[in-house]
Amino acid sequence: MSEALDDQWVVRGDHDEYATILFNEVMPDGYALNHPRHTLLLKTTQSLIVASREGPFAFTQSPKVLARVARSIIGFGAWCNMENIERFENVTPDDIARFVSLAATGYERTMQTVRRIQDATDALRSAVGVPVPLALALQHAGIPSNLRSKIPRALEAYYHMNYPLALETVSARTETKQTLTKGTLYQKFFPLDMLWQCRKSISSALVFEPFPAGVWSVAESLGKDNGHTKTMPVNVCFHILAAAVNWVTLGNALLRLMHETSRDPSKAEEACLQFSKRHANELCGVSLSTRKLGSPYIVHPKTACITYLPTAVYIIIAAFTARRDIEISKLSAGSVTGNSESGWWLKSYIAKTLRRDDFTPCPEIVKAAVCLMEKIGREVRQEHAISLLFVVPGDANNCSYRRCAIDINLFARLVQTPKVMIEEILTDWKFSPHQFRRAFAVLFVWRFEYANIGALSYQLRHFNIDMTLNYVRDAELSSLIGEEYHKLTLEKMRSYANGPEKPCGIFGNVLKKFIQRFRNTISMTDEAGLERKLVEFVEQRKLRLRATPWGYCGASGTPSNLRRAACQSVINPSRGITLDGVPDSTGSDEYLCARCHFHVTDSTREDHWVAKQKSMEQAARNAYTSELLRRAQMERSRVIRIFIQKNFNKE
Template sequence: MKNNPKETQKNEFATTAEYIRKDLWHSDISIDDQLRLRIRRLEAAEEESQFWTFNLSDVFLPANSIYPSIRPISDFPELSKVLVLCAQRYLETAGQSKSRTTRVRGIIYLLSMALEYLWIQDVTKFADARPYHFENLVKSLASGGWLVALNIQERIHALASHERSMLFETQESVIGKHVFTYRQTEIRKILGTNIRNFRSVTAEPVTALEERDGSLQNVWGASRLNAVLSYINIFYDIGADWGLSFPPYIDSNKLAKKLARPPSRTKNINVGAASIMLKSSASWIYEYGPLIADLIEEVSKEVVECRMLTRKYMGKRLRSFFETLPTRLRVVGALPFPIEYLDFGRRTKERSHSLRTAVLCLITACYVTIATMNGRRKDEIGHRKFGLRRGDLKVISEELELYQIDFYIEKTYQERIPFYVNKITADAVRLLERLEDAFYQIDVALFKKDLSKNRPLFCYRRFSLSKGVGERKQWYAFSTSGKGNEEDAMPYLRLAFGDGDIPAVSSHMFRRIYALIFYYQYENADLQALMYQLGHFDLASTMIYITDPSSRPESEQISECLDISSTEIQKVRQAHVDDLNEELAIVRDEKFEHEVFAILNGETRLGGYERFVRRVHLKLATAVEINSERETGTPIVGILKQRGHFPRPMRHGQCMAGSTLSIKSARCLSSDKLDLDRSRANAHTCGTCMFHLTSEPYLSNIDADLREIEHEMENLDIGSLMFEQKRNERDNVREALSLLRGRIHEKKNI
């Protein structure tokens, strides 16, 4: 009787699985008799699969001198067990981190490639591995990544021509060039490789072969190389019984810095780009957002109405309904682009726009606003399980514009903690809730089995021309590169920056934008215009728990409405503020240096601090031989920083007193003369202060303050005490404004 190959393989798999299970103790990892590895996903939303599944049969080992054909790792129980034990080891160290599934998946893929490398060197069991194998591996990785280490180009050239042609397909791009797209599954099977993502290229496919996350032309940086070496060390961490008897890389960080390319300085987003993004977001939230929400609500209502139709006829009905929808026709001229389609399709014209484009732009605007105004991390806002949900926004006092959001604290507490937020944040969340309510009606009508108690705000459904409504939820991701939802932010950014360069943006940049807005809000034209448009945008909202004496009255007013008595919650809030302060300090130092150099370069700056810097410059210039203003400016900046000087933004200028102990020259001394009382600071008081620095952009703020005072006087009784106080304040501001304008005029005529 002949053996059944499938039955034989099934029995072998079951035997290997049992062999692996003997050393599996972690409750979040398991393996079945088909060698399918299952790892619990802590980050999974309720309606999602709670496990990530990986089939060990999908790991390949190429031909080598010992085994002449490609083999799956499942044929080798010892190596299969090593891979699973490495995953378990990482789970042991990762704890309850929500990102552990993503990381363990990457570790399995990475260690599969490391095993492939050893296999090519005829190392078929760890007892045969030697330190020089890993020395050669790190050199290859540093010079060209896994493509070099695994000899991918040589392996492709060794293929027969018909096999090589199966690796890619070609098509003509919109610019007339031929694009070679690699068939990911075929290339892995034919080569026996575990590299998973190859780019589409416009050159000859073999010589231009590159990975999505690296290329032959761009060698790895130290940070990335160090991470890879650290993960390869897990082969040693699992113990000599199954893994290596020696650590491959004793000091991976030092080795990575030695071999990798020098780190390039990340180009930080500047205040111009930051203000464009915030200004554009405000337009989407207040001008376009309500119109888009109206459209989504009407389309969703129509979906519910035709829920009994087949998907095919639902798509036809939606298409006809949308083309004649009065709301769409009404908003054509209001939005920055015409909405021509429900969604994108294969026949959609290039650069045309759909309702989905508008939804993505609005969601991105809300994301940018919430992240910026509150200095939050990526997943604290948009994560499908830990991000913002329907109901997280609470109104404390509409009259005082006090709102609260339960943010998930990713870094430390790993629970939801209430934080005070400003009005534009609340308005952004309310728009997202309108969208979610509309999509939820579709969920109730068509997808009852997928309903969840928690309703995340950064997701939506696509309206399909062929099926009516997409069956899967689309999860928003703030990114500008890649595929699928990894380009969700691009429509918004293209509109915001027009023909200008789109800055290198990421979901981690919002703390810097927060800091830029904090320091430039009173002098950047776009931010000033936005402030007038919105009345104000209170950047102190997330910092309100700091007991700064100058903001204490506001803090006390808010604390009457918020329960902030919990010591533990206070610690979490303070930790968040400390994180923000790190970025604020970076931008503060950048701005301080910029202001000092502006003074020395003769740019228009006024106030006592301008004269003070020039006096220090003259003293330093007489003591040291100098070649340029900047050469002098560098030591001046250091001297002034040592004195505790740094900028503090105010509506009428900047206070440069910082934390200096020499405060007796300040004009806003407290009554006991022991501290600065910046609640007394204004254009008139600070006009003669040595720490005051101002420039022309601040004129508009002072002028606006003057108009506000005059408006308040109109509602007061002439002769009353309050009227006389306001009149005195008005006269002082007028005098300060007139004096400042005169000095600016003199400066420009010098």
């Protein structure tokens, strides 16, 4: 731990884990916490951090928990400052009751940030004109700039007051009463109880016991159930994943731009303008500029590289490896090994179950993301002899380096992630790190249709499959996957009816006949009638097309469908049923699917299979091919030839 007189503390733990606690945050009166008028609060906060780690009231060695204690005490001190309460001794039971009831609804309502930033903007307009710089407005309102992700409504109020024309398409947020979970409230209220328990060893303390019935009883009465991790809506999930992939892919170019603009400031703005135009799609609507324009979608190149790029890297690792937040935060440089031929492996600490380092298979985009993060923090690691991956250069005035401030919600707003309808209110989706672990499970189940749950259980590092089944048997997940299968089926039917694709395969020919029958019973120009017929057909027959490596499968889980499905024949030793009761495509192949009553493909896939069959024949005719391999390739070529004949009527 740093010296007691420092304006910031770096608290260290095991496995190179550390947390930085800043004592220069601005308070509601406009003065920083380390200003002489706040000496009592500063000393009290520091004393409680020490008491939490050492002595009779010690309960943790975790740097993250100690930082959370500091934030809770500073937050309560800020509220007292806003209410003109100078010392904790002056706090009354009524004050505690008001604070905890407000704290249960979130930071914005507790600290009245919307009103404060509106008042600050109005007061500054006469002095500095319009627009008022955001940093100045936050400072005048007494809102710490590092808490911007917690004040989305206040920021929208600021931008609507200063940039109304630029935000014509941004809908104003309807105020909703947020309720925090019981666990979150317990973490917020526990440090307040320490203001009473440690009253003899701290500078300023409560003179009464704030929670006579216990901290948990208060958190339980005010908070909502923790519940399970929410499943991200499909459009939200795919949008933020695509944005993260784009930013990581563009990462090296962004780093070069940051260095160029710092070396030659005279050409910096023109370089940012050209870069933004050239990479508009990859930046997802974000523009780069060295000027303080104030728009929420214009950022400085250094901010893009030091703040948003690490967040994109974090999202890639979380979504494509299913690692937990604590496991990603402890990653070291050089944690990805392997090659493009044998695959890539991520070495990480596995919390909760293994509690040791282990290797996890990962795609190449994870390798690219880790390499990018290594490049961002390379100088910091070399200078300070540390191995942590998520570190970046710090502010020269405060610290030489710091841990990356990962803020997924801030990144999501920057890349304009679609809003969602929650309780008839259009609002931003609230992200949490664990949602990407759940998203991995969703995508795995979606892609492999409940097959091979054991592989998913290993990837998640669950002790037993029952833990994994809690993910995939969730009613919300089942409903989500069912809706997407329904959308896919309607999309393919529309494509077969109106587009260039022609359905092939045994079941594809059946669908073709139904579509032609619909055409014959309605006017050729009545597209609405055709759409209605297609929807009725899909819903009445409960048709659900599921993707397979060879096209689509239309078999359901009814006894008659299972009896007629080719892959369910008793002579097929690899036959299997998924958790939702339909044929498991991993137990089939081209030969079986080509002969199946429920197989569908389309004409766009014909060239692929013809080329595949020719490549097999050419490989088999190679003079250097062994006899055993040649026979296997000829058999494979024969199977693909049958598949082509059955599906595309080719001899």
